[in-house]
Amino acid sequence: MASIAGQGDRSDERLRRENRLKKLLRRPELGAISGAVLVWFIFAVAAGDRFVSLRGSANFLAVASELGILAVAVSLLMIGGEFDLSIGSMIGACGMIVAILSVQMGWNIWAAICAALIAALIVGAINGLLVIRTRLPSFIITLGTLFIIRGLTIGITRLVTGRTQVGGVKEAFGYDSASQVFASVFSILDPASARGLSANFPISIVWWLLITAVATYVLLRTRPGNWIFGIGGDATSARNVGVPVSRMKIILFMLTAAAAWLVAMIQVLSVGSADTLRGESREFYAIIAVVIGGNLLTGGYGSAIGAAFGALIFGMVQQGIVFTGIDSDWFLVFMGAMLIIAVLVNNYIRKLASEAR
Amino acid sequence: MATPILEVRDICKYFGNVIALNGVSMKLHAGEVMCLLGDNGAGKSTLIKILSGVHQPDRGEYLVQGKPVVFNSPRDALDHGIATVYQDLAMIPLMSIARNFFLGSEPTVGRGLFKRLDIASAKQIVRDEMAKMGIDIRDPEQPVGTLSGGERQSVAIARAVYFGAKVLILDEPTSALGVKQAGTVLRYIARARAQGVAVIFITHNPHHAYPIGDRFTILKRGQTLGTYTKREISREEMIHLMSGGDELNNLEHELREFANDAIAQQLADAIHEEA
Numbered sequence A: 001m002a003s004i005a006g007q008g009d010r011s012d013e014r015l016r017r018e019n020r021l022k023k024l025l026r027r028p029e030l031g032a033i034s035g036a037v038l039v040w041f042i043f044a045v046a047a048g049d050r051f052v053s054l055r056g057s058a059n060f061l062a063v064a065s066e067l068g069i070l071a072v073a074v075s076l077l078m079i080g081g082e083f084d085l086s087i088g089s090m091i092g093a094c095g096m097i098v099a100i101l102s103v104q105m106g107w108n109i110w111a112a113i114c115a116a117l118i119a120a121l122i123v124g125a126i127n128g129l130l131v132i133r134t135r136l137p138s139f140i141i142t143l144g145t146l147f148i149i150r151g152l153t154i155g156i157t158r159l160v161t162g163r164t165q166v167g168g169v170k171e172a173f174g175y176d177s178a179s180q181v182f183a184s185v186f187s188i189l190d191p192a193s194a195r196g197l198s199a200n201f202p203i204s205i206v207w208w209l210l211i212t213a214v215a216t217y218v219l220l221r222t223r224p225g226n227w228i229f230g231i232g233g234d235a236t237s238a239r240n241v242g243v244p245v246s247r248m249k250i251i252l253f254m255l256t257a258a259a260a261w262l263v264a265m266i267q268v269l270s271v272g273s274a275d276t277l278r279g280e281s282r283e284f285y286a287i288i289a290v291v292i293g294g295n296l297l298t299g300g301y302g303s304a305i306g307a308a309f310g311a312l313i314f315g316m317v318q319q320g321i322v323f324t325g326i327d328s329d330w331f332l333v334f335m336g337a338m339l340i341i342a343v344l345v346n347n348y349i350r351k352l353a354s355e356a357r
Numbered sequence B: 001m002a003t004p005i006l007e008v009r010d011i012c013k014y015f016g017n018v019i020a021l022n023g024v025s026m027k028l029h030a031g032e033v034m035c036l037l038g039d040n041g042a043g044k045s046t047l048i049k050i051l052s053g054v055h056q057p058d059r060g061e062y063l064v065q066g067k068p069v070v071f072n073s074p075r076d077a078l079d080h081g082i083a084t085v086y087q088d089l090a091m092i093p094l095m096s097i098a099r100n101f102f103l104g105s106e107p108t109v110g111r112g113l114f115k116r117l118d119i120a121s122a123k124q125i126v127r128d129e130m131a132k133m134g135i136d137i138r139d140p141e142q143p144v145g146t147l148s149g150g151e152r153q154s155v156a157i158a159r160a161v162y163f164g165a166k167v168l169i170l171d172e173p174t175s176a177l178g179v180k181q182a183g184t185v186l187r188y189i190a191r192a193r194a195q196g197v198a199v200i201f202i203t204h205n206p207h208h209a210y211p212i213g214d215r216f217t218i219l220k221r222g223q224t225l226g227t228y229t230k231r232e233i234s235r236e237e238m239i240h241l242m243s244g245g246d247e248l249n250n251l252e253h254e255l256r257e258f259a260n261d262a263i264a265q266q267l268a269d270a271i272h273e274e275a
Helices: A002-004 A019-028 A030-047 A055-078 A087-104 A109-134 A137-161 A176-182 A204-221 A222-235 A235-240 A245-273 A281-294 A304-322 A330-354 B044-051 B074-079 B097-104 B119-134 B147-163 B178-195 B206-212 B233-241 B248-259 B264-274
Strands: A185-189 A196-203 B006-013 B018-028 B033-037 B059-064 B084-085 B167-171 B198-203 B216-221 B225-230
Touching: A002 B033, A030 A281, A030 A304, A030 A330, A055 A087, A055 A196, A055 A204, A055 A222, A055 A245, A055 A281, A055 A304, A087 A109, A087 A137, A087 A245, A087 A281, A109 A137, A109 A176, A137 A222, A176 A245, A185 B033, A196 A204, A204 A222, A204 A245, A204 A304, A222 A235, A222 B097, A235 A245, A281 A304, A281 A330, A304 A330, B006 B044, B018 B033, B018 B044, B033 B044, B033 B178, B033 B206, B044 B084, B044 B167, B044 B198, B074 B084, B084 B147, B097 B119, B097 B147, B119 B147, B147 B167, B147 B178, B178 B198, B178 B206, B198 B206, B198 B264, B206 B233, B216 B233
Parallel strands: B018 B225, B033 B198, B033 B216, B084 B167, B167 B198
Antiparallel strands: A185 A196, B006 B018, B006 B059, B216 B225
């Protein structure tokens, strides 16, 4: 009792101790974190060392990190009450911009990277403006831009190069420094490997963790973060209390486009070539990861950490299935089922959280 | 008489060929509750949307403390100390009380890149302000969805008063509430008035309006039928003006019920004590 009294007027005799547990339950990312632990154990048993080893971990973390970068940005937008389906095409477009400018036009690759970023930000801003001006659902607007961007990428690439793939990025000016930033690899000797192979952890994992940390800080500890929850929860009331709703939404669309750009840079610099079809269906994978991460599809509720763990689950399942030797075709079945289960679990948790106490 | 804190003169508002407001005038002084009464379609919502900066009037003058103003957004109105609490849009259910309370005007510490929310003081302020309104909240972090309708309205009113509202516009704050909860909200309106806030209380329920109001402006079909002080108008006359007399017989029945309404009686007593 003494310790409770010591907290002074902050505590309330009507708050029971169980509330700590409920407080934990109220966190939107709880489902995704426990799901990730569960999935890890399932594959640790089913696939054994190949999954648990450093090499296996590097493998699924690499997949998870690229999706995670997208998912974290998408989660911010989804909490803000909107969708962005155009990110899949954006990945293809950004990669192609860099490849064409640096290989075909002979630009310094850093200039090409900046050009791609500017293009992505402009498309993001256009998405946001269209959603705000037309008041159409962002699902429709970005479904449209998804096709427009993909079509433009294929059309322009064929016009300029006559092909749908552009290689030779590794020979471009400035490739070495750019690949340091976007495509370097940390090699650690894997003690579990009998042949002395090393595990390669790509730098995308660092980007993923960094972006998750920044997004979480912004969401929970800054004014714009509070606004994101507000505009997703109820845009009209948020506007009525003075939140710059339109500006925030446009910024969020620009952020998802920028995340797509980052993933495109990671891919194009590590592979050394761009393909017009790259990034296909990534928009849906990202939404699945975000929803598994406990984010509410209709906005106003969720977390960036949850989205990051959703992407981790995605990566573990995708690579874990390969390690178990099961036909990887089953991966899509598993992810689809997982999505539905996750939504059901999240609805239940949210009901617990918001019921009258 | 002192300058009115808020005044509109001959306000007109058209939506296409619809005349929503046709020459509405009214005055509001600090520390008084002005009830804006009218049936559905009388133009109450349009008028408060003009007062709160959502719409701009097509004709007429809008004066705050004697000076003409033009509001382009609700933010402009807020900057002039005019805060509006909407009936259904007051709060965001999935956000915590503290986050709702400060939405749009969050307290921060640090500067530049390190500017961050001051969560601890936000919670403390919410607790203190709600205590001032007579509500002892258990946990400022609980989602607003867990509060009752009356508590939600009270949080919204407390928020507006805390952020320095000189004029508080309440859009049908009691219409969705039960008798007891409506009584709670009416009590907070009285408290806000006691703090010197001018209140515009929109309602179509004369039973809620009469006990709390100092003055009554009655809107009908986009025009004012006049402003009356409590001394100038009886409850019966007020209802008569609002309804145009046709439904008077029906209302009389409700009226008799009202006489037995303990909460309303209690309120009337409370107001009497204050005066």
